[in-house]
Amino acid sequence: MNQQPHASTSVVIGAGPVGSTIALQLAEAGRPVRLLTRSGSGPEHALIERISGDANDATVLTDTFAGAAAVFDCMHASAYDAQVWRRELIPAEAAVLTAAGRTGAVVVFPESVYSYGPVDGPMTEDLPRAAAFGKPAVRAELLVARAASRTPTVSVIAADFYGPGAHVAFAGDTMINPILAGRRVTTVGKVDLPHSWTYVPDLAAAMIRAADDESLWNSVLHAPTAAPATQREMAALFAEAAGVGTPRITGVPAWLLHCVGAVHRSTREMAEMAYQFERSYVLDSSASERRLGLAPTALEVGTKATIATWR
Numbered sequence: 001m002n003q004q005p006h007a008s009t010s011v012v013i014g015a016g017p018v019g020s021t022i023a024l025q026l027a028e029a030g031r032p033v034r035l036l037t038r039s040g041s042g043p044e045h046a047l048i049e050r051i052s053g054d055a056n057d058a059t060v061l062t063d064t065f066a067g068a069a070a071v072f073d074c075m076h077a078s079a080y081d082a083q084v085w086r087r088e089l090i091p092a093e094a095a096v097l098t099a100a101g102r103t104g105a106v107v108v109f110p111e112s113v114y115s116y117g118p119v120d121g122p123m124t125e126d127l128p129r130a131a132a133f134g135k136p137a138v139r140a141e142l143l144v145a146r147a148a149s150r151t152p153t154v155s156v157i158a159a160d161f162y163g164p165g166a167h168v169a170f171a172g173d174t175m176i177n178p179i180l181a182g183r184r185v186t187t188v189g190k191v192d193l194p195h196s197w198t199y200v201p202d203l204a205a206a207m208i209r210a211a212d213d214e215s216l217w218n219s220v221l222h223a224p225t226a227a228p229a230t231q232r233e234m235a236a237l238f239a240e241a242a243g244v245g246t247p248r249i250t251g252v253p254a255w256l257l258h259c260v261g262a263v264h265r266s267t268r269e270m271a272e273m274a275y276q277f278e279r280s281y282v283l284d285s286s287a288s289e290r291r292l293g294l295a296p297t298a299l300e301v302g303t304k305a306t307i308a309t310w311r
Contacts, residue, residue, distance in 0.1 A: 008069040013055050015042035017165035018110045019074035021204040061099035070211035071100045071107045085138040101151035108207045111155040115140040118275050122284040134272045152217040154210040159283040163200035164309040185249040189277025194228035196283040199302040209292050222285035224296035241307040254278050
């Protein structure tokens with residue numbers, strides 16, 4: 001491995017669960033971080049400099065990236081909507097890549113499985129990432145633009161998130177809040193199919209490792225992800241970690257989401273992705289684990305840590 005020196009500053013864009021976790025992992029390892037958000041929010045740490053600014057502003061990016069060796073672009077769009085993603089994320093990523101290229105920084109992105117589209121087996125790194133509809137098509141376009149950029153990039157694909165701070169996720173508030181309240185869990189699709197879940201700290205660690213190792217640049221990797229668990233099994237693990245009874249769980253069928261989505265836009269956007277819960281949806285990270293030298297956190301361990309932060 002051609003490891004990069006760790007004294008230089010890293011830039012993190014976005015203070016959601018992934019960006020905040022990356023910033024804290026870097027800072028706790030003694031590495032200075034500039035954390036860029038519109039509001040100047042984010043975790044507090046002596047080595048984290050929180051900066052308020054617009055990541056679309058070339059001047060802000062140039063100033064923030066000065067002297068940085070790596071940029072972790074964890075930017076979110078303002079809405080879960082394909083049109084919004086295309087309008088906001090494509091130009092924003094282009095601006096980040098241009099600014100990072102001027103300073104010689106590598107840009108590392110967290111990425112979803114969306115670009116694979118519907119699959120009939122485990123998702124591996126050699127599958128085509130060429131989905132041609134809705135939100136998955138936007139993710140595919142972003143990956144193409146990164147590959148075409150002169151700025152070195154790494155995209156680290158994760159399955160559905162879970163972990164500390166991952167509230168807006170199927171294995172977040174949707175599942176955990178009713179479990180802690182002793183209520184039925186209502187989720188999407190078939191609850192007894194294998195499904196992969198990526199622990200946010202494992203994704204963050206993989207992104208940091210990828211930035212540090214030049215041999216991993218200009219590649220697409222899979223975040224270390226444990227063996228799949230059904231939604232029912234995941235709910236049971238959370239309940240066990242919380243010391244409460246195993247919850248009842250119901251999945252809303254995709255056809256019903258599509259019916260409601262005909263008149264309700266946010267439901268329509270959710271229905272577009274319901275196929276991920278209507279068939280086995282498994283992310284195989286074994287090849288990337290070998291390249292990264294990392295292993296996933298066991299679901300039993302990750303769910304306990306997650307419940308501890310929820311409470």
